[in-house]
Amino acid sequence: MPKPGSAPSPAPSLASAVALAVLLTTQPAAAQDALPDSLTGTKGDPARGRAIVADRRRGLCLLCHSGPFPEERFQGTLAPDLSGAGARLSEGQLRLRIVDARRLVPDTIMPSYFKVEGLTRVAPAFQGKPVLSAAEIEDVVAFLTTLRD
Amino acid sequence: MRRLALALALVVLPAEADDRRSGFDVMGPDTQAMQQDDTANPGILWVRDGEALWTRADGGKSCAACHGAVESMRGAAARYPVFDGAPLSLEQRINRCRTTHQGATPLAYESQELLALTAVVAHQSRGLPITPDADPHLGAVRAEGERLFRQRQGQLDLACSQCHDDNAGKRLAGNLIPQGHPTGYPVYRLEWQGMGSLQRRLRNCQGAVRAEPYAYGSAELVALEAYLMARAGGMPLETPAVRP
Numbered sequence: 001m002p003k004p005g006s007a008p009s010p011a012p013s014l015a016s017a018v019a020l021a022v023l024l025t026t027q028p029a030a031a032q033d034a035l036p037d038s039l040t041g042t043k044g045d046p047a048r049g050r051a052i053v054a055d056r057r058r059g060l061c062l063l064c065h066s067g068p069f070p071e072e073r074f075q076g077t078l079a080p081d082l083s084g085a086g087a088r089l090s091e092g093q094l095r096l097r098i099v100d101a102r103r104l105v106p107d108t109i110m111p112s113y114f115k116v117e118g119l120t121r122v123a124p125a126f127q128g129k130p131v132l133s134a135a136e137i138e139d140v141v142a143f144l145t146t147l148r149d
Numbered sequence: 150m151r152r153l154a155l156a157l158a159l160v161v162l163p164a165e166a167d168d169r170r171s172g173f174d175v176m177g178p179d180t181q182a183m184q185q186d187d188t189a190n191p192g193i194l195w196v197r198d199g200e201a202l203w204t205r206a207d208g209g210k211s212c213a214a215c216h217g218a219v220e221s222m223r224g225a226a227a228r229y230p231v232f233d234g235a236p237l238s239l240e241q242r243i244n245r246c247r248t249t250h251q252g253a254t255p256l257a258y259e260s261q262e263l264l265a266l267t268a269v270v271a272h273q274s275r276g277l278p279i280t281p282d283a284d285p286h287l288g289a290v291r292a293e294g295e296r297l298f299r300q301r302q303g304q305l306d307l308a309c310s311q312c313h314d315d316n317a318g319k320r321l322a323g324n325l326i327p328q329g330h331p332t333g334y335p336v337y338r339l340e341w342q343g344m345g346s347l348q349r350r351l352r353n354c355q356g357a358v359r360a361e362p363y364a365y366g367s368a369e370l371v372a373l374e375a376y377l378m379a380r381a382g383g384m385p386l387e388t389p390a391v392r393p
Contacts (some may be wrong), residue, residue, distance in 0.1 A: 102304050122361065123303065123362075
């Protein structure tokens, strides 16, 4: 049976895979629960982040999570409410939970948003691509840190 | 296999030990009423088309020429998939009959004709308990189906079991996640505005996790069908079901 997800990947995905591997192995031991460093080296934009979180085809967040989005109907009940996420978790903790929540909870339903390797049967349109780019993840992190209550 | 044994054991346990729920039990009262009223259930249109096809001579011979009245199919769909040289879904059985006995061409998956014939055959088992076939060949098929059910896949890296075993009853956006028992296929799905097979439904979910869907009629989809029907063993068949 062919496994598209394990097919040779184009260069950009390899780059992000290497970047992820580097990120996950070079963080200080004290930060096992967090990725303190920005994936892009710069701060994300909270307004863009909010738009990504609310977009069910990009961030996908509201399929499972609810949150302070009064204009959005039919939010999910599969995962914690995003309200107050920025008060409960540090920026680095939020980043790790988006990049690869499975490092913390192996059987979580939270997708690893920056993962491109080790996947099975990825549809051709999504092969070699993370769910969100590094810049998009930084935008989402920047937005979530603003959710203080 | 342990899970399968559990699923089969549930069939003979008292009702209070069985927490399985059909999609019918958890959908809204309007949709339930639509399914229960044959004059409102759109799936009945496919059943009626199937009744006409049953007696139509395709390739020189009709289904009825061998089987007699379609009522003779009572109980048949409740035990599918079966094993006959290979694992065989109800759709594949119909097409095998067409090519080997009727001298007709196979019908395309999800064609209105194949959906209609499947619907009329399965409709004969409405109200009967799903009764997984006892052929020992099917044990390995169901085990493979269970393995696939628990295998993460797609860009979102999610397994069927993570929603339909672990999180059934919660809401994915506005939609209640059912336990995933295939009790009424082919179903009329409001989201589709049409009739569809269990394999279409499985492929939909694969698309949702951004996986490449298994091909219609593939060993993978038939194995998943075999596992899911055993997992739903004892639950009554509802064809044609209506689902949101």
